[in-house]
Amino acid sequence: MAQKPLQNYIPALTGVRALAAYLVFVSHYSYAFDENFPRAVQRFLAELHIGVTIFFVLSGFLIAFRYFDSFQLTGNWFKQYLKNRVARIYPMYFLLTAGAFISYYFTQNPKVTNGFGRPVVLFLMNITFLRGFFDQLKFTGIAQGWSLTVEECFYFSAPFIFYFAQKYRKFYVQPLVITGLGVLLVLMFRNMNWHGFFGNFTFMMLYTFFGRCFEFFAGIQLALIVKKRNLNGQAKTGYTYLGFGLIFLCVWIMSVLPIPKGHVAGLHNPLGIVTNNYLLAVSIALFFYGLLTETTILKKILSNKFVELLGKSSYIFYLIHLGYIADFLHDGFDWLNEYVFTLYDKWELTWHSPFQYDNLNVLYAFIILNGISILLFKLIEEPLNHYIRKSDFLIRNDRTKATTGAAATK
Numbered sequence: 001m002a003q004k005p006l007q008n009y010i011p012a013l014t015g016v017r018a019l020a021a022y023l024v025f026v027s028h029y030s031y032a033f034d035e036n037f038p039r040a041v042q043r044f045l046a047e048l049h050i051g052v053t054i055f056f057v058l059s060g061f062l063i064a065f066r067y068f069d070s071f072q073l074t075g076n077w078f079k080q081y082l083k084n085r086v087a088r089i090y091p092m093y094f095l096l097t098a099g100a101f102i103s104y105y106f107t108q109n110p111k112v113t114n115g116f117g118r119p120v121v122l123f124l125m126n127i128t129f130l131r132g133f134f135d136q137l138k139f140t141g142i143a144q145g146w147s148l149t150v151e152e153c154f155y156f157s158a159p160f161i162f163y164f165a166q167k168y169r170k171f172y173v174q175p176l177v178i179t180g181l182g183v184l185l186v187l188m189f190r191n192m193n194w195h196g197f198f199g200n201f202t203f204m205m206l207y208t209f210f211g212r213c214f215e216f217f218a219g220i221q222l223a224l225i226v227k228k229r230n231l232n233g234q235a236k237t238g239y240t241y242l243g244f245g246l247i248f249l250c251v252w253i254m255s256v257l258p259i260p261k262g263h264v265a266g267l268h269n270p271l272g273i274v275t276n277n278y279l280l281a282v283s284i285a286l287f288f289y290g291l292l293t294e295t296t297i298l299k300k301i302l303s304n305k306f307v308e309l310l311g312k313s314s315y316i317f318y319l320i321h322l323g324y325i326a327d328f329l330h331d332g333f334d335w336l337n338e339y340v341f342t343l344y345d346k347w348e349l350t351w352h353s354p355f356q357y358d359n360l361n362v363l364y365a366f367i368i369l370n371g372i373s374i375l376l377f378k379l380i381e382e383p384l385n386h387y388i389r390k391s392d393f394l395i396r397n398d399r400t401k402a403t404t405g406a407a408a409t410k
Helices: 013-026 041-047 048-067 075-107 119-127 141-167 171-189 201-207 209-229 239-256 270-293 295-305 305-310 313-319 326-349 358-390 399-409
Strands: none
Touching: 013 041, 013 048, 013 270, 013 295, 041 239, 041 313, 048 141, 048 239, 048 270, 075 141, 075 313, 075 326, 075 358, 141 171, 141 209, 171 201, 171 209, 171 295, 171 305, 171 326, 171 358, 201 209, 201 270, 201 305, 209 270, 239 270, 239 295, 270 295, 295 305, 305 313, 305 358, 313 358, 326 358
């Protein structure tokens, strides 16, 4: 029986986006388990930042799977390509970043600016993704948004990566060259006191495209393998669970590494960087290969309609799980906790408050943030995405051209 090619839209990989966002959530809120879990478990949970690597490998795969055979280094193609990327990434990022700086105006929360004295300039650096090139500014605005600078660098680079891959065939050389350029930038700027612009090798390797490009290349290579072999998802060879297991083996390796002074995770150890940027990326690509070529229970779960919806809204969840919206929720839980105990005192009761435990509050926040994410996805992100794609932004769409042409002939 002839194998059918994979479709451009793969539900299981949309479900993976939700998994990735939730892993990042757990890593950021691992403090809630301090009193109830052994230190080894706390360290393991803190290393679940691997969701970011999952996003990067997935981006590399999807962009290559959709564009590798059809890209053109022409103005019109590039404009349409950028239009699609802007429609997908930018509207919610801009709106939520604007919200962060509006909240700063009222609260003066130092996390938004990290001591940078010109919030208007910093806002412009955030909405143009430039803050991601500065070590001291990378966590300003929406802190986790640093990863979008890495994503945008990949989006701009992808057509040229595809061009050189097709022209010279030496695919493995490109990540070496890109990381080498990153090393050169650090050597040039590390002694300059310019808000940490390429200020050190750890920053370059963990927070810039130059250091993390291999993760995207792992996804690109997977796409090329899948396209070449024309796979249809019916194999039963165990790649899904092998890759899944190796992913968490990488997490364990990082969790037992010594944490360098001034840092918070084994990720920042040199061996942690190698594990996260290279070994983990290969493990994730293997896991994706299994999802694409095998029929498993895990694939069915990730393809479930509700999980798919969570995956579609996971970008917003990722952007709001830390920052002013999450802070507002936790402040609300603290207020509710005090209010409940005030009532208990009034009623002369000694009950526990449902808001007095950090781990329960984290669970409440997780549920509420998912609800907010789904609402924002349905009401704002999805409509804006479709509107921009159909609009004349950057390039006039075919429907507009046809209408214009028809009008001209009347």
